[in-house]
Amino acid sequence: xxxxxxxxxxxxxxxxxVPIVLxxxxxxxxxxxxxxxVKLLKHAPVEDTEKHRLRELLLLALRVAALVLLALAFAxxxxxxxxxxxxxxxxxxxxxxxxxxxxxxxxERARQLxxxxxxxxxxxxxxxxxxxxxxxxxAVKPSGDRVLAASAIDQAAPGFGATRYRAALSAAAQALSExxxxxxxxxxxxxxxxxxxxxxxxxxxxxxxxTQVEIADVGPMPPNLAVxxxxxxxxxxxxxxxATVHNTGPRAREVRARLTIDGRPAGEAAATIGPNQSAxxxxxxxxRGASAAVSVDDPEGLPWDNTRYVVLSGPNxxxxxxxxxxxxxxxxxxxxxxxxxxxxxxxxxxxxxxxxGAQLSAEQPDKSASVDERLRSQAAVLLVSTRGLERRxxxxxxxxxxxxxxxxxAAGPEVDGNVTADILGPESAIKIVNVDSRQEARTxxxxxxxxxxxxxxxxxxxxxxxxxxxxxxxxxxAGCQTLARFTTGEKALLECASGDGRALLLASDLxxxxxxxxxxxxxxxxxxxxxxxxxxxxxxASEYLVxxxxxxxxxxPGIHTLRDxxxxxxxxxxxxxxxxxxxxxxxxxxxxxxxxxxxxxxxAARVAPPEERGKRAEQEDAxxxxxxxxxxxxxxxxxxxxxxxxxx
Amino acid sequence: MPLNASDRPxxxxxxxxxxxxxxxxxxxxxxGFLSGLHRSxxxxxxxxxxxxxxxxxxxxxxxxxxxxxxxxxxxxxxxFEEETNLDCHLMIDVSGSMAYGSHHGMxxxxxxxxxxxxxxxxMNRQRDAVGxxxxxxxxxxxxxxxxxxxxxxxxxxxxxxxxxxxxxxVAKPLHQLADSLTKRGMVVLISDLLDDxxxxxxxxxxxxxxxxxxxxxxxxxxxxxxxxxxRATRFEDLETSDEVTAIPxxxxxxxxxxxxxxxEHYRRQLGASGIDYQLLRTDHPLELALMSYLSTRARxx
Numbered sequence: 001x002x003x004x005x006x007x008x009x010x011x012x013x014x015x016x017x018v019p020i021v022l023x024x025x026x027x028x029x030x031x032x033x034x035x036x037x038v039k040l041l042k043h044a045p046v047e048d049t050e051k052h053r054l055r056e057l058l059l060l061a062l063r064v065a066a067l068v069l070l071a072l073a074f075a076x077x078x079x080x081x082x083x084x085x086x087x088x089x090x091x092x093x094x095x096x097x098x099x100x101x102x103x104x105x106x107x108e109r110a111r112q113l114x115x116x117x118x119x120x121x122x123x124x125x126x127x128x129x130x131x132x133x134x135x136x137x138x139a140v141k142p143s144g145d146r147v148l149a150a151s152a153i154d155q156a157a158p159g160f161g162a163t164r165y166r167a168a169l170s171a172a173a174q175a176l177s178e179x180x181x182x183x184x185x186x187x188x189x190x191x192x193x194x195x196x197x198x199x200x201x202x203x204x205x206x207x208x209x210x211t212q213v214e215i216a217d218v219g220p221m222p223p224n225l226a227v228x229x230x231x232x233x234x235x236x237x238x239x240x241x242x243a244t245v246h247n248t249g250p251r252a253r254e255v256r257a258r259l260t261i262d263g264r265p266a267g268e269a270a271a272t273i274g275p276n277q278s279a280x281x282x283x284x285x286x287x288r289g290a291s292a293a294v295s296v297d298d299p300e301g302l303p304w305d306n307t308r309y310v311v312l313s314g315p316n317x318x319x320x321x322x323x324x325x326x327x328x329x330x331x332x333x334x335x336x337x338x339x340x341x342x343x344x345x346x347x348x349x350x351x352x353x354x355x356x357g358a359q360l361s362a363e364q365p366d367k368s369a370s371v372d373e374r375l376r377s378q379a380a381v382l383l384v385s386t387r388g389l390e391r392r393x394x395x396x397x398x399x400x401x402x403x404x405x406x407x408x409x410a411a412g413p414e415v416d417g418n419v420t421a422d423i424l425g426p427e428s429a430i431k432i433v434n435v436d437s438r439q440e441a442r443t444x445x446x447x448x449x450x451x452x453x454x455x456x457x458x459x460x461x462x463x464x465x466x467x468x469x470x471x472x473x474x475x476x477x478a479g480c481q482t483l484a485r486f487t488t489g490e491k492a493l494l495e496c497a498s499g500d501g502r503a504l505l506l507a508s509d510l511x512x513x514x515x516x517x518x519x520x521x522x523x524x525x526x527x528x529x530x531x532x533x534x535x536x537x538x539x540x541a542s543e544y545l546v547x548x549x550x551x552x553x554x555x556x557p558g559i560h561t562l563r564d565x566x567x568x569x570x571x572x573x574x575x576x577x578x579x580x581x582x583x584x585x586x587x588x589x590x591x592x593x594x595x596x597x598x599x600x601x602x603x604a605a606r607v608a609p610p611e612e613r614g615k616r617a618e619q620e621d622a623x624x625x626x627x628x629x630x631x632x633x634x635x636x637x638x639x640x641x642x643x644x645x646x647x648x
Numbered sequence: 649m650p651l652n653a654s655d656r657p658x659x660x661x662x663x664x665x666x667x668x669x670x671x672x673x674x675x676x677x678x679x680g681f682l683s684g685l686h687r688s689x690x691x692x693x694x695x696x697x698x699x700x701x702x703x704x705x706x707x708x709x710x711x712x713x714x715x716x717x718x719x720x721x722x723x724x725x726x727x728f729e730e731e732t733n734l735d736c737h738l739m740i741d742v743s744g745s746m747a748y749g750s751h752h753g754m755x756x757x758x759x760x761x762x763x764x765x766x767x768x769x770x771m772n773r774q775r776d777a778v779g780x781x782x783x784x785x786x787x788x789x790x791x792x793x794x795x796x797x798x799x800x801x802x803x804x805x806x807x808x809x810x811x812x813x814x815x816x817x818v819a820k821p822l823h824q825l826a827d828s829l830t831k832r833g834m835v836v837l838i839s840d841l842l843d844d845x846x847x848x849x850x851x852x853x854x855x856x857x858x859x860x861x862x863x864x865x866x867x868x869x870x871x872x873x874x875x876x877x878x879r880a881t882r883f884e885d886l887e888t889s890d891e892v893t894a895i896p897x898x899x900x901x902x903x904x905x906x907x908x909x910x911x912e913h914y915r916r917q918l919g920a921s922g923i924d925y926q927l928l929r930t931d932h933p934l935e936l937a938l939m940s941y942l943s944t945r946a947r948x949x
Contacts, residue, residue, distance in 0.1 A: 030879065030880040030881055030882050030893060031879065031881055031882070032881075032882045032884055033877070033881050033882070033883055033884065034747075034748065034883075034884050034885075034886050035748065035871075035872075035883040035884065035885065035886065036744075036745035036746075036747075036748040036756070036840060036842055036869070036872060036885075036886050036887075037745075037842055037872050037903075037907065038883050038884070038885035038886075038888075038890055038891075038892055039842065039885070040903055040906040040907055040910070041883055041892045041894055041899060041903060042890070042892055052880065052895055
């Protein structure tokens with residue numbers, strides 16, 4: 001198929017209209033003259049007007065052809081072959097390899113459906129394969145080689161990741177756009193079990209408008225038992241380990257859970273769990289150890305949610321340090337302590353400690369570690385009071401943030417703006433002005449709900465609007481991004497970068513003094529997301545989901561060793577408990593989360609990857625069709641010249 | 649310049665065309681023409697006294713004026729203005745093709761009628777009998793020749809009433825007229841001769857066969873001589889309405905060759921037959937035609 005390396009030059013072919021327009025404008029009917037000696041003209045070799053008109057049309061055609069050929073030559077034409085361009089469409093089979101597909105016999109069914117989609121694809125279509133779970137990869141780029149695609153499906157196996165439809169459709173759309181070229185006809189066949197958890201709240205995927213999405217439903221998940229959470233609480237010599245087991249089956253099941261600590265059996269617990277219910281099982285008096293695992297027997301269900309791992313030594317959750325006035329959690333940050341210790345999404349919870357400003361300013365706040373070491377072990381630091389925070393403490397906090405730490409400053413009544421400005425340094429140039437006078441109550445409005453901090457509120461942002469702020473501080477920062485404003489228009493939440501770390505600056509307190517935030521349901525998720533966001537990659541979490549493991553940690557369930565700046569430590573990696581959720585989408589619900597984008601040639605040109613362009617350039621370079629176009633143009637001009645000179 | 653030497657400028661046909669009546673045109677042309685001529689070549693027998701001349705040996709004794717001899721005792725002969733009994737017939741082509749005329753000048757028919765009127769006027773002055781026949785493919789009007797007073801007016805009126813007719817057939821009226829003429833004399837044909845040359849020449853020879861001198865004025869428009877068209881043009885025949893669309897630059901050379909060969913054919917064939925032939929462009933002065941006429945007339949006497 002003829003295509004062009006620089007198709008914009010074809011616009012120049014519009015110049016061909018110039019001779020046509022001139023021809024039409026110049027064209028006049030020949031005058032009629034009454035003449036006496038017409039019989040002498042009859043005897044002359046009279047040039048027929050039709051012949052003359054034909055000659056003029058021929059000249060016009062040659063001139064137009066010359067211009068078109070010139071534009072054609074500049075557009076660098078070439079005959080595309082192979083994968084570059086074909087006439088058919090493109091079919092992408094997106095195969096779900098998430099953990100939920102790992103139940104016995106389930107993935108074989110998925111393979112059959114995927115191969116069936118390949119078979120049903122029109123013979124002219126190129127086919128490609130995308131494998132997806134937490135993320136998606138293009139296993140086979142679209143091509144005419146269906147055997148290769150079928151082989152990729154045969155080799156695919158379910159993994160430990162969670163279902164993420166957005167990643168799947170994005171990868172499929174990318175494969176389509178790379179392969180589609182001039183044709184925009186594409187089909188994405190998603191082979192999946194339609195897990196409800198595959199779409200995050202407010203999550204949407206965007207695909208080209210002309211792309212058709214088909215669902216090949218593998219079917220509902222079989223009855224399944226899953227250990228969805230394991231917790232450990234400290235005792236004096238021993239610790240209490242609790243586990244939550246969820247039964248997704250339609251019948252009640254007798255469950256016997258086994259606890260192993262450091263790989264050795266450490267107890268059992270049994271319970272009867274009703275259909276679609278969860279039960280907490282406790283293993284009291286478990287001996288101390290480095291790590292523990294709680295497992296149940298469920299040969300017919302998903303394999304990797306039968307066991308859940310937890311690290312016992314060290315903090316169960318990442319540490320959060322609250323810098324207050326007294327150093328006592330109950331006095332300085334009662335609500336924050338309760339919220340972070342209560343457990344957040346995915347049963348994530350934090351080990352919350354408190355230090356006073358004075359303690360942080362001391363050379364060695366406790367005997368075990370220096371201030372920097374102490375801070376480095378924290379996922380995030382919450383500054384709720386600057387009372388007693390001397391220069392050394394400020395510098396330590398500054399070093400912590402610049403070294404990649406996360407700091408949440410609640411600009412309440414005990415926070416001095418000058419001190420916080422010292423901590424973050426001149427580049428942030430933050431200003432906090434406490435306003436003592438009683439203000440009109442106001443509420444919070446996120447500036448961008450897509451920010452990770454507000455992700456839990458994507459579907460229910462109005463809950464943040466229920467919080468009433470009676471007093472606020474006036475905050476500002478030159479290099480800071482405004483994440484939320486009060487309904488009065490003042491800045492409510494800023495994000496300021498400092499070195500490798502970041503700080504969040506809230507224009508009110510977190511202790512139910514200037515606002516009633518702690519009394520609202522949105523407080524706990526907000527704090528958890530804030531800490532999670534602040535901790536970022538530096539979080540010293542000891543438990544990860546398969547899809548969120550840091551570099552160096554295998555993406556499979558178990559106890560693994562993580563080596564980072566603070567040394568080596570054990571971390572637990574578990575499958576996402578959402579993957580054990582048996583909730584399903586309908587096809588319409590699935591498609592409802594897919595946004596259609598208008599196809600435009602420009603966007604098609606934009607998405608053409610460099611390697612594709614390189615391939616096209618190579619093809620064009622090998623063919624040199626532009627030279628033929630130029631030669632033809634010169635020939636047309638020569639012929640035109642000859643005919644024109646004969647006519648003249 | 650065939651005209652006898654004179655500094656008087658000839659009349660431009662475009663100027664003549666703007667003159668009022670045909671009679672005025674004829675008079676203006678002829679009087680102007682005659683005033684530029686030496687009178688001597690055309691003296692002859694006439695009742696009108698011209699001059700006295702001393703008798704020389706060989707003169708007719710009857711021309712001696714005896715009264716003068718009685719008074720002066722010398723022989724003088726009396727000379728009179730020429731008087732002839734020449735019977736001249738004007739044949740004017742009024743076919744459709746004669747209606748053609750360039751933008752600025754006269755049509756061929758206007759030029760021809762003007763020429764005929766001038767000749768008639770001149771003949772009237774010469775006391776010659778003049779007749780008129782107008783024809784296209786047939787004779788459309790005819791005035792018998794006469795030298796009576798008042799005949800000039802009738803001739804001019806007849807000429808004034810001529811309008812372009814239909815197709816040309818020169819030969820047929822020629823033969824008809826040749827058959828009808830009973831006296832020897834002179835025939836003046838004024839036509840564009842866009843007809844079969846051999847048929848035309850045959851008709852003219854018929855007159856010669858009957859002893860009649862023939863003068864042919866071949867009247868052509870400058871456009872027909874030069875073919876000055878430049879754009880593609882649809883040419884419509886004035887007589888047959890046939891149409892030919894042509895690119896002038898492509899056909900000009902061939903056309904000019906055709907028209908020249910036609911002229912040359914007439915010139916050669918008529919010359920060989922002793923028939924006077926005069927090509928006239930409608931932008932050329934009419935006096936040239938009168939000169940030709942007088943030359944032919946002199947031979948006819």
